[in-house]
Every structure is written in C-alpha cells, then in structure tokens.
Amino acid sequence: MVKERARILVVGGGYVGMYTALRLQRRLKQELRRGDAEITVVTPDPYMTYQPFLPEAAAGAISPRHVVVPLRRVLGGCRVVAGEVKSVDHAHRTAVLATLATEEKGGTEHLAYDELVLAPGSVARTLPVPGLADHGIGFKTVEEAIGLRNHVIEQMDIASSTRDPAIRDAALTFVFVGGGYAGVEALGELEDMARYAARYYHNIRPEDMKWILVEASDRILPEVGEEMGRYTVTELRRRNIQVLLRTRLESCADRVAVLSDGQRFPTRTVVWTAGVKPHPLLAATDLPLDARGRVRCTAELTVQGTEHAWAAGDAAAxxxxxxxxxxxxxAPNAQHAVRQAKVLGDNIVHALRGEPLETYAHRYVGSVASLGLHQGVAQVYGRRLKGYPAWFMHRAYHLSRVPTVNRKARVLAEWLLAGLFKREIVSLGSLEHPRAEFELAAGGKHPLDPDTDPKGSS
Structure with a gap:
C-alpha cells in the first residue's frame, strides 16, 4: 500500500512516458481509485508515435493514423495534459508548463508533484549548415513523414509538367543526410515508392531520379554490424542510389546541395536525419547532467544523488x-526505452511502498532495418540476415512491439491488403494548407504564392 498520497508527474509521451504511465496505471489501480495516487502526463502531442513505422508511413504502406497511439485512450487512469514543460525546479517539486490555454494568454502555469519521471526524449541534432533551416526536411514525427511523402510525389509532378531541364533535374534529385536507421530506412522506402510511382508518369523513368545518401563517417547502419553495413551500401548502389561516405553537407542554400567532396547537386529535397541530441528541457532543470546533456542516472533509473526523480530513454545516461x-x-534506442519504462514504473511503486528497487539489465539482442519492399538487413543474436528474411523479421518484430492490439490488427490488415492491391501514389500536400482554397475565394492570396511564402512552394 502507498504510504501517502502520491502525485506523479511524467514529462513526455513517447516510449518511456507512455509505457511508464501505463505500468503505473496497472500497478496503482486501487490507489488511483481511492485517490491515493495521481498520474499526470504532460506531452506536446496527445499521442505516442511508433517511430520505426515512419518510413513505411512515408511510403504509403501504413496509414499515418496507425503509426500513432492516442494517449487518452490508453491511459484512461491518468490525466493527460497537452502542453510543454518549460522548466523543472525539483528542489521545490514544481514544473512550469505552457499549454494551449496559457499560450493564448501569453503565460504559463505551475504544477506541483511528488515524484518526477523525466522522459522528454530527444530532438534533431542540426548543424549550422547554410540553407538548412530554409530548405531542410526532418524525419522524426509522423507529420514530417507524411509531409515528405507528399513532397516527393509533388516533385515528380513538377518534373513531369515542366520543359525546363534545370527545374526537372532539381525536382528529381533527392538528398538524404545521415546514414543511421532513420536516413537509410526513409531513403530505401521512398526510393522504392517513387520507382513504383514512375510507371504512371509518361515522361519519368526510375533512372531519371537521383537518390543520394550523405554520411560523414566511413560506414552506415553501425547497429547491424560492419559486414551488414557493407552489404547495405552494395544493395543501395545496385539500386542506382549514390552512397557517399566520409562526406558532409556544407550548404544547401539556393536549393543547391554542396558537399565536402566538391560535388554540387541542384535539388529541391534535402532530408536531414543526422542524429539526435537531448531535449533542451534538460538544461532547464536543476538535475545533474553528463557531458552530452543527458540526466545522470543509476542502474535503478533514479537520478543520481536526487530523491524522487527518475529518468530513462534518450534523455537519460x-x-x-x-x-x-x-x-x-x-544505447538510446526503443529496445532499451520500452524495457526501461517497465522497470521504472515498477521501481516507483516499490519506492512508494518502501520496497527494494530493481536493477535495469538487458543485453542488446541485435537490430533489424528495412530497405524497401522485401529488402532488409538484420543482425540478431549474432546471426546475420539479408534480403527477404531480414525484411520479414523487421515486420514481424515491429508488429509484435507496436502498442495495443488495435494497432497491431490494423497494421497487419494494411500489410495484407497491400499484397492484394496496388500502391496509392496520391499526394495530399494540400492538407498542409486546408484553408488555401477558401482564402483564395475570399479574395486573399494563396498561401503557396511565392509572394506570401518565403520558402516558395514545396
């Protein structure tokens, strides 16, 4: 039994945030009913994104709705607040929040707590590359994944409808920066989709498109091992994808990708997936951080030298x-985050009940990566797989890990239907500007008018 009423604040609704709250909700069911415990989850988006499915969502193999899990449905015993924690004063057990309601008034609110779970995750690690802020596209959220899909198809539409060879060449050149999971899987899935879509354009052939992967180190996909990394490079090059190792993006200003080896590619598409860094919130707390800006933790997932504070996932060392x-x-990956969340939830319950804490221990079993339909690489328990077996393992593993039976069934149904029917190649880029037609009809300027959109049409 909990010794006294506990107010538990979970910062973040990603892997760690959702699974920790779910674990607490199950373990503290009786306390929640009696009012002896209260769990509050603060997250910018009221849903959890299953990021390994983002490449397939971008390629149209999975509906975007099935890549996300609504937190209010899953966490029925918790209070879910759509907002952002701006700072944490753990010495006084207080967090400063900004919600949609407070932002309208230009203010914030304070939330008191007894136990803190810090799991804000990570953000894209960018560099001061000229033009990146204006023309770069990220690949960390479902919105970015769907936006990128729409963008790629729109570039094919532009190339098909223009007679200007310079515009056509730039529209059909796609540059991806970063050779980790996100970059390689996004490139593999989107190239596969675009190659399929090309059959429906009378004047675009797959070989007309340039797909370029830029990686600063001497290998890609380090998680699957050196041998599988070399195989991936060979496989991508066999598909006419340029893989440039030991190369950096120096600039993408004026829609020209300038690389450190001197190559220049006029392009309308630069996808940035060159790593992540800890969330900026961590610097706005009074908790101990390591040299990389992550919260220093113990093997029991408590914050070092700090009582009533816990952390896991990308934000924690x-x-x-x-x-x-x-x-x-x-390693800061989903495999550890999900398992840490389980131990973290249990340890908070143990602490509230005065019981000994568990130690988090999990030996990394391996990695799987998809390179497009029926293609993949994997290294699991020391065994190396490639091609169809690796692709099948990738799907089977992630289907088993995606949260809720509802999502598993929907994703499986979509995969089965995809085997019976043709791919969808429709761009719904207009969804990003839902009021465009009405504004035009009302006499205003179209949002995509170059005079009103400093970035120009996407």
Whole structure:
C-alpha cells in the first residue's frame, strides 16, 4: 500500500512516458481509485508515435493514423495534459508548463508533484549548415513523414509538367543526410515508392531520379554490424542510389546541395536525419547532467544523488550493467526505452511502498532495418540476415512491439491488403494548407504564392 498520497508527474509521451504511465496505471489501480495516487502526463502531442513505422508511413504502406497511439485512450487512469514543460525546479517539486490555454494568454502555469519521471526524449541534432533551416526536411514525427511523402510525389509532378531541364533535374534529385536507421530506412522506402510511382508518369523513368545518401563517417547502419553495413551500401548502389561516405553537407542554400567532396547537386529535397541530441528541457532543470546533456542516472533509473526523480530513454545516461567494459551506458534506442519504462514504473511503486528497487539489465539482442519492399538487413543474436528474411523479421518484430492490439490488427490488415492491391501514389500536400482554397475565394492570396511564402512552394 502507498504510504501517502502520491502525485506523479511524467514529462513526455513517447516510449518511456507512455509505457511508464501505463505500468503505473496497472500497478496503482486501487490507489488511483481511492485517490491515493495521481498520474499526470504532460506531452506536446496527445499521442505516442511508433517511430520505426515512419518510413513505411512515408511510403504509403501504413496509414499515418496507425503509426500513432492516442494517449487518452490508453491511459484512461491518468490525466493527460497537452502542453510543454518549460522548466523543472525539483528542489521545490514544481514544473512550469505552457499549454494551449496559457499560450493564448501569453503565460504559463505551475504544477506541483511528488515524484518526477523525466522522459522528454530527444530532438534533431542540426548543424549550422547554410540553407538548412530554409530548405531542410526532418524525419522524426509522423507529420514530417507524411509531409515528405507528399513532397516527393509533388516533385515528380513538377518534373513531369515542366520543359525546363534545370527545374526537372532539381525536382528529381533527392538528398538524404545521415546514414543511421532513420536516413537509410526513409531513403530505401521512398526510393522504392517513387520507382513504383514512375510507371504512371509518361515522361519519368526510375533512372531519371537521383537518390543520394550523405554520411560523414566511413560506414552506415553501425547497429547491424560492419559486414551488414557493407552489404547495405552494395544493395543501395545496385539500386542506382549514390552512397557517399566520409562526406558532409556544407550548404544547401539556393536549393543547391554542396558537399565536402566538391560535388554540387541542384535539388529541391534535402532530408536531414543526422542524429539526435537531448531535449533542451534538460538544461532547464536543476538535475545533474553528463557531458552530452543527458540526466545522470543509476542502474535503478533514479537520478543520481536526487530523491524522487527518475529518468530513462534518450534523455537519460543509464549504466549498462551487462557490458563487459565498465562505465558503458545503454544505447538510446526503443529496445532499451520500452524495457526501461517497465522497470521504472515498477521501481516507483516499490519506492512508494518502501520496497527494494530493481536493477535495469538487458543485453542488446541485435537490430533489424528495412530497405524497401522485401529488402532488409538484420543482425540478431549474432546471426546475420539479408534480403527477404531480414525484411520479414523487421515486420514481424515491429508488429509484435507496436502498442495495443488495435494497432497491431490494423497494421497487419494494411500489410495484407497491400499484397492484394496496388500502391496509392496520391499526394495530399494540400492538407498542409486546408484553408488555401477558401482564402483564395475570399479574395486573399494563396498561401503557396511565392509572394506570401518565403520558402516558395514545396
């Protein structure tokens, strides 16, 4: 039984935030009913995004609605607040929030708590590359994934309808920066989709398109091992995709990608997936951080030297007790985040009930990556797979991990239907400007008018 009423604040609604709250909700069911406990989840978006499915959502293999999990439905015993935590004063157990309501008034509100779970995740790690802020496209949210799909199809529409070879060449050149999971999987799925879509354009052939992967290191997909990384490079190049290793993007100003090896590519598409960094919120707390800006944690997922504070996932530096090398930390990936959340939820309950805490220990089992339909690479328990078996394992693994039976059934149904019917190649870019037609009819300027849109049409 909980010793006293506990107000638990969970910051973030991603893997760690959702699964921790779900665990607490199950373990503290009786306390929640009696009012002895209260769980508040603060997240900018009231849904959890299953990021491994973003490439397939971008390629149209999965509906965007099935890549996200509505938190209010899953966390029925919790209070879900759509907002952003701006700072945390843990010494006084207070967090400063900005919600839609407070932002309209230009203010914030304070939320008191007893136990803090810090899981805001990470944000894209960008560099001061000229033109990146104006022309770059991220790939971390479902909105970005669908926007990128629409953008790629729109570029094919532009190339098909113009007689200007310079515009056509720029529209059909797609540059992806970053050779990790996000970059390689997004490139593989979208190239596969565009190659299929080209058959419906009378004047575009797959070989007319240029797909370029830029990676600063000497290998891609380090998670699947060096051998599988080399295989992936070979496979991508076989598909006429340029893989440029030890190369950096120097500039993308004026819609020209300038690389460190001197190559220049006029392009209307630069996708930035060059890593992540800890959420800026962490710097606005009074909790101890490591050199990389993550919260220092113990193997029990408590914040080092701090009572009533917990963290896990991308935001936390968690010791890897299974590693042979002392001082090594767990990798910031979904495999660890989901398992850490389970231990974290249990440990909060243990702490509230005065019980001993559990140690988080999980040996990394391997990685899988998709390179497009029926193509993939994997290294699991030391075994290497490639091609169709790796692609099938990728789908089977992530289907087993996507939250809720509802989502599993819907994703599986979509995959089965995709095997019976042709791909959808419709661009719904107009969804990004739902009032465009009405504004035009009302006498205003179209939002995509170059005079009103400094970035120009996407």
């Amino acid at each position: 968690v010791p890897d007790v299974t590693a042979a090398e002392p001082g090594k930390e767990t």
